[in-house]
Every structure is written in C-alpha cells, then in structure tokens.
Amino acid sequence: MGFEVALTEALNTRTSLLVKNVAVAGRQTPSQFNAQRSANMQAHSLSLSSLQAFQSLCHGAAVDGGWWNSLAWRDPDARKHFIAGKLALVHSEVSEALEAFRKDLMDDHLPERKGMEVEMADAVIRILDLAGALHLDVFGAAMEKIRYNATRADHLPANRALPGGKSI
Numbered sequence: 001m002g003f004e005v006a007l008t009e010a011l012n013t014r015t016s017l018l019v020k021n022v023a024v025a026g027r028q029t030p031s032q033f034n035a036q037r038s039a040n041m042q043a044h045s046l047s048l049s050s051l052q053a054f055q056s057l058c059h060g061a062a063v064d065g066g067w068w069n070s071l072a073w074r075d076p077d078a079r080k081h082f083i084a085g086k087l088a089l090v091h092s093e094v095s096e097a098l099e100a101f102r103k104d105l106m107d108d109h110l111p112e113r114k115g116m117e118v119e120m121a122d123a124v125i126r127i128l129d130l131a132g133a134l135h136l137d138v139f140g141a142a143m144e145k146i147r148y149n150a151t152r153a154d155h156l157p158a159n160r161a162l163p164g165g166k167s168i
Ligand SMILES: [Mg+2]
Pocket: 093, 096, 118, 119, 122
C-alpha cells in the first residue's frame, strides 16, 4: 500500500471515530477537524520515499562524522551494548527537551529556536541514525501504528473519559 493511501485511510478511520464522539468539550467539531486535516495533508505532501531518504541522510551524516567507527559496532558480542548505548542517547535528548521545557529555554546552538524544539529534533535524528544503521523501516512502522491506533477502543475520547481510561 502506498504511503499516501495509507495516510488517507488512517485519517479517514480517525475522522469516522471522531464523528462518533462529538461531545468532547473544547475540542474541534468533526467538520473543523476534517478541514484542518485536509489543509495539513495538502500543505505537507509526504511520501514514504522522501521520509526514508531523510533517514538515510541522518545515518549518513553520522557515518561521515565517524560516530559509527567504534570497534564495538563490528564485534558481534559488543554490538548489542553499542546499540543499547545509542538508544540511551535518545533518552538523553528527550531529557534535555524536558529540561528546556521546564525552564522555557532557547537553544544554545540555534538561539532563535526553542530548546525543546531542537532537543526533540536531536532525538529524531538519533532515532533515524540508529534505524538507518539497523535497516529498520521506522516510517513504515509508524504509519502502521497510526492506522492501528485509530482502531483502538481505548484511544477513543469517550472511553478515555471513563473511570480507568487513559487520561494522558
Ligand atoms: Mg541535544
């Protein structure tokens, strides 16, 4: 299935669920939601190939920078610890984003941007670098997960509002 078809299906599924759950105070009406989603889709003409190219860019930049030169990456026994370290570095970026958010900081290196924004970008870059190294299809999986989540009863606003529902 093409990425744009999958995206449209996901949005249509989500929209149909929203239509069934209109009575959410302070939220967009279904028509507002549909109009906004339509505008967003037209404004961001995404394709899976361009997203996968972005993943290659992230990993290629890290390779060029020498971040994958470690002998640990080449050793079968050490590799799993090396990969675990790469995942831990994603945690570190998310923690930096939290601190920037707590203190409403601007970024040190890109001072015109919010620190939270840049640290979240760092986390994305690190995730895509690792995904590129391991040949993981993160964007394809993300699309499948969005489609799956759109079918989950426990994600519907009406069900989340029930006792024991997911409040956040
Ligand atoms: Mg950072």
